[in-house]
Amino acid sequence: MTIKRTAWAAGRVVTLEHTSAILADNPLGDPHVRTLDVWLPPQYDQGAGRGRGRRFPVLFDLVGYAGSGKSHTNWRNFDENVPERAARLVHDKKMRPCLIVFPDCFTALGGNQYINSSAIGRYADYLTRELIPCIDREFRTRASRDHRGCFGKSSGGYGAMLHGMKYARYWGAIANHSGDAYFDFIYRSDWPRTLNVLASHRRRQRRAGLIKVDREESGAEEGLDDGRVARFLEDIWNRSKLSNEEIHCLMNVAMAASYDPDPDAPNGFRLPFNLETGEIIPARWREWLKHDPINLVRRFRNNLKSLRGIFIDCGWRDQYHIHYGSRILSKRLREVGIVHRYEEFPDNHSNIDYRMDISLPFLSRALR
Numbered sequence: 001m002t003i004k005r006t007a008w009a010a011g012r013v014v015t016l017e018h019t020s021a022i023l024a025d026n027p028l029g030d031p032h033v034r035t036l037d038v039w040l041p042p043q044y045d046q047g048a049g050r051g052r053g054r055r056f057p058v059l060f061d062l063v064g065y066a067g068s069g070k071s072h073t074n075w076r077n078f079d080e081n082v083p084e085r086a087a088r089l090v091h092d093k094k095m096r097p098c099l100i101v102f103p104d105c106f107t108a109l110g111g112n113q114y115i116n117s118s119a120i121g122r123y124a125d126y127l128t129r130e131l132i133p134c135i136d137r138e139f140r141t142r143a144s145r146d147h148r149g150c151f152g153k154s155s156g157g158y159g160a161m162l163h164g165m166k167y168a169r170y171w172g173a174i175a176n177h178s179g180d181a182y183f184d185f186i187y188r189s190d191w192p193r194t195l196n197v198l199a200s201h202r203r204r205q206r207r208a209g210l211i212k213v214d215r216e217e218s219g220a221e222e223g224l225d226d227g228r229v230a231r232f233l234e235d236i237w238n239r240s241k242l243s244n245e246e247i248h249c250l251m252n253v254a255m256a257a258s259y260d261p262d263p264d265a266p267n268g269f270r271l272p273f274n275l276e277t278g279e280i281i282p283a284r285w286r287e288w289l290k291h292d293p294i295n296l297v298r299r300f301r302n303n304l305k306s307l308r309g310i311f312i313d314c315g316w317r318d319q320y321h322i323h324y325g326s327r328i329l330s331k332r333l334r335e336v337g338i339v340h341r342y343e344e345f346p347d348n349h350s351n352i353d354y355r356m357d358i359s360l361p362f363l364s365r366a367l368r
Helices: 042-046 082-091 123-138 155-166 188-199 228-237 244-259 282-289 301-306 322-335 353-366
Strands: 012-019 033-040 058-062 099-102 148-153 173-177 309-315 341-345
Touching: 012 123, 033 082, 033 123, 042 082, 058 123, 058 155, 058 353, 082 099, 082 353, 099 123, 123 155, 148 155, 148 353, 155 173, 155 301, 155 309, 173 353, 188 228, 188 244, 228 244, 244 282, 309 322, 309 353, 322 341, 341 353
Parallel strands: 058 099, 058 148, 148 173, 173 309, 309 341
Antiparallel strands: 012 033, 033 099
């Protein structure tokens, strides 16, 4: 293989430092002063010096769980990062020039779902009430929702979908790559191994012999942590290497903090399963399902109908089974007459940034 070389103008990436009032004093103690990268297309500088200059649409890139904005602007071996991909698409006239913003929304729980949570922080408000005005002040943008969109994959795809539903006053078009949907499939089946990881952090280790289960599950039937979640978090926060099982456990803990926050509960959120018996807790699971996109289409259909473009795709070999939720989501959209584009492709959940070759031109056409 040869080192990749580009034969076209790449534009430039600008790094801003933003001090957030919304993230100040967030419950996890995460930084409220954050950097974010912004890609400016080559045409942005070509307009400099001509009065106010040309203005451009804006796209926000919402990265997946365990990622941050800079993971999409960093150098990649034998591949393109997102600015390089966008520059090629613009050069080939497949995409109109636009700005791309790469927010940093990483948290101590490995990320968030780009929604407001009393257990994590107000990340929907951070994006819409702080970063959008900041970008419009600092750059020559077409500062209206009809010229602003967001896109993402996995948790980022979920975030884009939820923002199209709940925050359509800010966004004119969205692209959702393999975004979380159909929680009964993608999350529920993953909890047994999460419970096993958390069990290693019980206050008392298990011993062979007689067990009285009801004495062991105090508070667990209400989704309350008996201390093992707190000890798990303290443990991983003090280590630099996590196992795959621990990362998935952290992800499910982050989902619980996103979907069922409770300021009065230990750690600020409740759990959907009994820590001792593994029984699902119906009242808690209902809180999760309130955030499932397949259950929100009808409620937010007017917002969705107002969008200038909705793009959804998923690989039909997705290892988290998200293609089933994506199909249901497309079906629900069609049932209420919401125009959208839904595609599938022969791949899984990983390393699918090449699908942006379809979604970015789609968004740029919708937001011109």
